[in-house]
Every structure is written in C-alpha cells, then in structure tokens.
Amino acid sequence: xxxxxxxxxxxxxxxxxxxxxxxxxxxxxxxxxxxxxxxxxxxxxxxxxxxxxxxxxxxxxxxxxxxxxxxxxxxxxxxxxxxxxxxxxxxxxxxxxxxxxxxxxxxxxxxxxxxxxxxxxxxxxxxxxxxxxxxxxxxxxxxxxxxxxxxxxxxxxxxxxxxxxxxxxxxxxxxxxxxxxxxxxxxxxxxxxxxxxxxxxxxxxxxxxxxxxxxxxxxxxxxxxxxxxxxxxxxxxxxxxxxxxxxxxxxxxxxxxxxxxxxxxxxxxxxxxxxxxxxxxxxxxxxxxxxxxxxxxxxxxxxxxxxxxxxxxxxxxxxxxxxxxxxxxxxxxxxxxxxxxxxxxxxxxxxxxxxxxxxxxxxxxxxxxxxxxxxxxxxxxxxxxxxxxxxxxxxxxxxxxxxxxxxxxxxxxxxxxxxxxxxxxxxxxxxxxxxxxxxxxxxxxxxxxxxxxxxxxxxxxxxxxxxxxxxxxxxxxxxxxxxxxxxxx
Numbered sequence: 001x002x003x004x005x006x007x008x009x010x011x012x013x014x015x016x017x018x019x020x021x022x023x024x025x026x027x028x029x030x031x032x033x034x035x036x037x038x039x040x041x042x043x044x045x046x047x048x049x050x051x052x053x054x055x056x057x058x059x060x061x062x063x064x065x066x067x068x069x070x071x072x073x074x075x076x077x078x079x080x081x082x083x084x085x086x087x088x089x090x091x092x093x094x095x096x097x098x099x100x101x102x103x104x105x106x107x108x109x110x111x112x113x114x115x116x117x118x119x120x121x122x123x124x125x126x127x128x129x130x131x132x133x134x135x136x137x138x139x140x141x142x143x144x145x146x147x148x149x150x151x152x153x154x155x156x157x158x159x160x161x162x163x164x165x166x167x168x169x170x171x172x173x174x175x176x177x178x179x180x181x182x183x184x185x186x187x188x189x190x191x192x193x194x195x196x197x198x199x200x201x202x203x204x205x206x207x208x209x210x211x212x213x214x215x216x217x218x219x220x221x222x223x224x225x226x227x228x229x230x231x232x233x234x235x236x237x238x239x240x241x242x243x244x245x246x247x248x249x250x251x252x253x254x255x256x257x258x259x260x261x262x263x264x265x266x267x268x269x270x271x272x273x274x275x276x277x278x279x280x281x282x283x284x285x286x287x288x289x290x291x292x293x294x295x296x297x298x299x300x301x302x303x304x305x306x307x308x309x310x311x312x313x314x315x316x317x318x319x320x321x322x323x324x325x326x327x328x329x330x331x332x333x334x335x336x337x338x339x340x341x342x343x344x345x346x347x348x349x350x351x352x353x354x355x356x357x358x359x360x361x362x363x364x365x366x367x368x369x370x371x372x373x374x375x376x377x378x379x380x381x382x383x384x385x386x387x388x389x390x391x392x393x394x395x396x397x398x399x400x401x402x403x404x405x406x407x408x409x410x411x412x413x414x415x416x417x418x419x420x421x422x423x424x425x426x427x428x429x430x431x432x433x434x435x436x437x438x439x440x441x442x443x444x445x446x447x448x449x450x451x452x453x454x455x456x457x458x459x460x461x462x463x464x465x466x467x468x469x470x471x472x473x474x475x476x477x478x479x480x481x482x483x484x485x486x487x488x489x
Contacts (some may be wrong), residue, residue: 001034001035001203002033002034002035002202002203002204002206002208002209002323002347003035003037004034004035004036004037004074004134004209004210004415005037005039005073006036006037006038006039006073006074006075006076006130006195007021007038007040007041007042007043007074007075007076008038008039008040008041008075008076008078009041009042009043009061009075009076009077009078010041010043010078011043011044011045011047011078011079011080012043012044012117013044014078014105015043017078017105017109017115017116017119017122018078018178019130020120020122021119021123021126021224022038022117022127024119024126024187024188024402025038025123025125025126025127025130025277026038027183028127028149028188028191028198029127029130029134030197030199031178031181031339032181032196032202032203033199033200033203033204033472034134034199034203035339036130039073039409041061041075041076042060042061042078042217042332044057044079044354046079046260047080048077048079048081049081049449050334050449051083051442052412053431054083054094056092056432056445057077058095058100061075061099061100061128062095062099062100062141062479064314065099065211067440067457069076070243072099072210072211074099074100074130074133074211074283074458075099075100075101076100076101076102076103076126076129076130076133077101077102077103078102078103079102079103079105079106080091080104080105080106081104081106081362081483081487082104082106082107082483083104083136083297084441084480085445085479085480085482085483085484086299086475086479086480086483086488087106087107087108087479087482087483087486088107088153088268088269088299088300088301088373088479089104089107089269089298089299090103090104090108090109090125090298090299091103091104091128091129091244091298092104092129092295092296092297093132093133093215093295093297093298094131094295095196095295096119096214096292096293096294096295096296096320097130097189097210097211097212097213097214097215097245098134098135098160098210098211098212098213098214098215099133099210099211100132100133101129101130101133102129102130103122103125103129104125105363106483106486106487108180109121109125110122110125111114114383118132119163119187120187120470121218122167123187123188124149124153124156124187124188124189125153125298127149127188127189127258127461128149128150128253128298129298130308132296132298133210134197134199134202134208134209134210134214135198135202135213135215136150136195136197136199136371137150137215137275138150138151138152138275138341138346139275139346140192140194140195141155141192141194141195142192142199142341142346143192143194143345144168144171144192145153145165145167145171145193146159146163146164146168146171146190146192147159147166147189148164148168148189148190148191148192148193148195149188149189149190149195150153150191150192150195151189151300152298152299152300153298153300153342153346154300155278155300155303155341155342156189156299156300158342160442161186161187161189162186163181164189164190165182165183165186165189165190165204165239168180168183168190168191169181169182169190169267171192172193175193175363176472177193182198184323185216193479196254196473197279200316204234205271206301214292215292215296230256231256231258231259231260231264231305231338231349232255232256232257232258232259232339232350233254233255233257233348233350233352233423234252234254234255234352235252235254235255235258235334235336235352235353235354235473236252236254236255236312237255237354238433239251239253239314239433240252240354240356241278241400241401242340243298243400244322244326244332244356244357244358244359245358245360245361245400246326246327246328246329246358246359246360246361247324247326247402248325248326248385248402249316249317249318249319249369249401249402249405250279250281250291250315250317250325250326250334250356250399251314251315251316251317251335251401251404251433251434251435252315252334252354253312253313253314253315253377253433253469254270254311254312254313254314254315254338254352255311255312256305256308256310256311256312256313256350257305257308257309257310257311257336258306258307258308258309258310259307259308261307263304263305263306263307264304264305264349265302265303265304265340265342266302266303266304266305266311266338266349267299267301267302267303267339267340268301268302268303269297270299270313271315271318272291272292272340273293273294273295273297274296274297274299275296275339276338276339276340276470277315277336277337277338277339278291278335278336278337279291279315279317279325279334279335280331280334280335281325281326281332281333281334281335281356282333282335283305283327283328283330283331283332284330284331284332286328287407287482288335289324289325289327290325291317291319291323291325291437292319292320292323294320298403301377303426306441310445310467311471311472312469312471313472314432314433314437314469314472315432315434316401316432316434316438317401317403317406318373318402318405319353319476320389326358329358329359329360329405330355330357330358331355331357331358332355332356332357333354333355333356334353334354334355334356335351335352335353336348336351336353336431337350337351338354344373344417345485351402351459359469372400372402372403372406373404379422401432404426404431404432404435405435407422407425407426408435408439409425410428411423411425411439411442419446420443420446423439423442423446424439424443426438426439426462426463427439427440427443433469437472437473437476440461440465440473440474440477441473441476441477441480443461444457444461444477444480447481448450448480448484454484454485458477458481459472461477462474462477
C-alpha cells in the first residue's frame with residue numbers, strides 16, 4: 001500500500017468546494033492500494049494570476065516539501081485564473097517532478113452554471129490532475145472502449161459516468177482483475193486498464209509517487225496514425241536559427257495545411273506542454289533526444305483545419321541543462337510529430353523533419369551562453385546570475401534561442417518602465433517569432449493588470465501584429481480579452 005500525503009491549498013472562497021470534492025478523490029485511488037492522506041495547505045490571500053505570482057508560489061511550496069522528511073507532501077492548488085487568461089485550460093501539472101498541480105475554477109468547463117453547483121466536475125478534474133502527480137498520462141486513457149478519468153474533459157464527457165463505469169467493470173472482469181465496484185453515487189469516471197495497471201504498480205513502487213521521478217513520456221505504444229489524413233506538415237526553413245551551437249535550444253515555425261476535401265480535427269493548443277506535439281533531435285548514429293516541458297497543461301479545446309486552410313504555429317524551446325537537445329557537434333535531424341484525440345483514441349495527425357548542423361561556439365559565446373542558461377533556469381529553481389554577469393549576455397549571437405529566452409526572463413525579473421522596455425526589445429524584428437509573441441502576450445497582460453482599458457490594450461496589439469505568422473497571437477489575445485472580461489473585470 002502507498003501512503004501519500006497531499007496538501008490542498010486554496011483561495012478562501014474555494015475551501016468548501018475542495019472539501020466537498022475530497023472524498024471522491026480519495027475513493028478514486030483507494031481500490032488500487034493508494035491511500036491519499038489529505039491535509040490543509042496554504043490559504044491563498046489572492047489568486048497568483050501572473051507568471052511571477054505562480055513562480056513565487058511554486059518555489060515556496062517546493063521548498064516547503066523539500067524541508068519535510070519523506071514522504072514529502074504533494075500539493076494541489078485551487079485557483080481561479082488559468083494561464084494567460086485562457087479559459088479552455090482547467091488544470092495543470094506545475095512541475096516536471098510531479099509535486100504540484102492546479103485546478104483553475106474560472107475555466108469555461110466549470111461554468112455550468114458555476115463550479116459551486118458542479119462538485120462532480122470539480123471532483124473529475126481533481127482526480128485527473130492528481131493522476132498526473134502519480135505519473136498517469138492522457139495517453140494511458142485510450143483504447144479500452146470507455147471514457148477514462150485521464151482523458152481531457154471533452155473526450156471524457158462523450159460518455160456518461162454510469163455508462164463508462166459499466167463498461168470499465170465488464171472490462172476488468174474480462175481481464176481477470178479484481179472486481180471494479182461501481183460507486184453507489186456516481187460523480188466521477190473510472191480508470192481504464194492501463195491506468196489501473198499503473199496505479200497498482202504505484203502502490204508498491206515509490207518511483208511512481210510524487211517528487212520521485214520526472215513525468216513519464218506522454219506518447220507510448222498504441223497511438224493511431226492519421227499522418228496521411230490530408231494534412232501537410234512542414235517546418236518553415238526561414239524560421240530556423242542561422243546558427244545552432246552546443247547547448248542551445250531550438251526555434252521554428254510549423255506550417256500545417258489541409259490539402260483534402262474535409263475538415264480535419266485538431267487540438268486548439270499545440271505544443272509539448274499540452275501533450276499534443278513531440279520534438280526530438282537526433283545526432284548521426286545516436287539515440288533521439290526528446291524535449292521535455294517544465295509543466296503540463298490540460299486543455300481539451302478543439303478546432304478544425306478547413307480544406308485549403310493553412311495554420312502557422314511558432315515555437316521556441318529551451319531544455320533543462322541536464323537534458324540538452326544539442327550536446328554534440330555535427331549533423332542532426334529535427335523531428336516533429338503532432339497528435340490529437342477524441343473519445344476513440346489518440347492519433348498522430350502529422351509529422352515533419354528538418355536537417356540541422358550544430359557547431360562549437362566561440363569561447364566568449366560559450367561563457368555568455370552559460371550565463372543565459374542560468375538566467376533561463378531561474379524558473380527551475382536555480383540561483384540567479386549576479387548583476388555583473390548580465391553584461392556578458394551581449395556576447396551571445398542574436399540568433400541564439402538561449403539568448404532570446406534569457407532576455408525575456410530578464411524582463412520578467414523587472415517591473416515598471418524597465419520591464420516594458422525589455423519586453424519591447426523582445427518584440428523587435430529579428431527576434432524569433434515565438435519569443436516575440438510571448439513578450440507581446442505578457443505586455444498585454446501587464447497593461448490589463450495596470451488598469452488600462454481592455455479595448456485600448458487589444459487594439460494597440462492588433463495594429464502592431466499583421467504578419468500571417470501572427471494569426472496565432474491574435475487568436476490568443478482574443479481568448480485573453482474574453483478571459484479578462486469574464487474573470488477579472
């Protein structure tokens with residue numbers, strides 16, 4: 001049996017809701033030998049809202065767990081505002097060592113009519129996010145003919161909880177597993193065969209427990225393939241850095257075109273942090289290296305690519321120092337795979353490759369890259385570089401992904417006019433598209449939080465961004481505008 005401590009931190013107005021959902025959480029995991037011991041966490045004085053607020057809270061809770069003798073508690077946070085005010089995101093695994101997760105009760109999925117009236121929905125998302133703390137992935141949920149607690153919300157809700165429980169119980173009996181008892185009061189969804197097997201393994205193997213290892217690879221076996229399903233996915237050559245050096249990250253733009261006659265379903269959010277894209281680099285004669293995101297966001301929002309339509313999506317990825325994408329010089333292959341899901345399963349909907357050449361940087365750039373890496377790593381718990389070291393960042397080549405991430409992180413460490421100045425530098429022409437967009441989103445969010453009118457903030461942004469690569473940013477700003485009006489106005 002596994003005895004796992006779980007601290008619940010909430011805004012004061014969600015305390016009663018968390019208490020009501022807690023018994024359903026405990027009951028979901030107990031049949032598999034996992035005993036969750038819930039304890040009070042922190043009563044949050046205000047919603048973290050900003051990336052800085054979340055960074056401070058995550059650092060505080062991580063340090064608190066690090067100071068406790070094993071088993072350290074994992075943490076669940078009940079907050080309101082989703083990342084970037086995006087109401088399609090209802091939960092998130094907050095760190096890659098699986099110690100913290102959050103529910104965002106301002107998300108659209110809870111407004112039926114409000115989370116206070118839907119303890120069942122809150123319990124379902126709570127069970128799902130704690131599943132991530134226990135190393136369960138979305139990919140574990142598919143292929144068993146019924147809805148599963150680890151499916152994203154819209155996929156899960158394709159079936160009623162009762163129907164899902166009846167099918168899961170029959171499946172467990174067919175497999176010769178211990179009887180899966182259907183609850184007398186059905187608020188939540190069952191676990192499928194793969195999740196059940198993982199949870200039983202976790203009951204006796206501490207490697208599955210929170211804080212013990214990094215989040216598992218999302219994409220295991222049994223993934224369907226729709227990569228010939230009318231989608232043409234390619235990496236825009238012009239978007240790749242002019243020079244890639246040892247230890248750097250990677251930036252690129254994907255061009256996704258529907259060349260068929262029917263709409264193709266796609267997730268609204270594409271990226272490693274949503275479990276909808278994998279990025280790997282492979283040196284000649286070496287094993288592939290996969291990029292791992294720092295966190296894992298749960299959104300089940302869907303869209304469709306219409307016949308003849310093209311989507312452009314830009315990315316800028318910097319790995320942790322221990323998991324470099326480029327640790328050898330010479331020829332590399334960059335491989336991208338896109339994934340989607342519905343109630344029937346997870347499928348690969350497209351893939352693309354590009355050839356890269358990695359070079360040894362000059363010694364001055366090596367030193368500056370090291371400082372940049374430390375600056376980027378401040379959000380991962382590493383010490384901040386000294387003030388005197390910041391000047392050496394100028395030695396980094398303009399095309400360096402690491403450098404541009406470092407400049408953005410430097411902006412986030414400031415406030416007021418200096419922060420605005422640094423964010424505007426990150427939006428300058430020549431900066432990688434994904435970094436420019438990230439800075440623009442933050443500048444818009446800062447403007448809203450400073451009291452500027454929503455219409456003025458958004459209209460100024462829309463005048464500035466007019467390239468076809470900026471369509472994604474404009475869509476994000478629209479969701480941010482709606483989120484602000486709904487959640488914080």
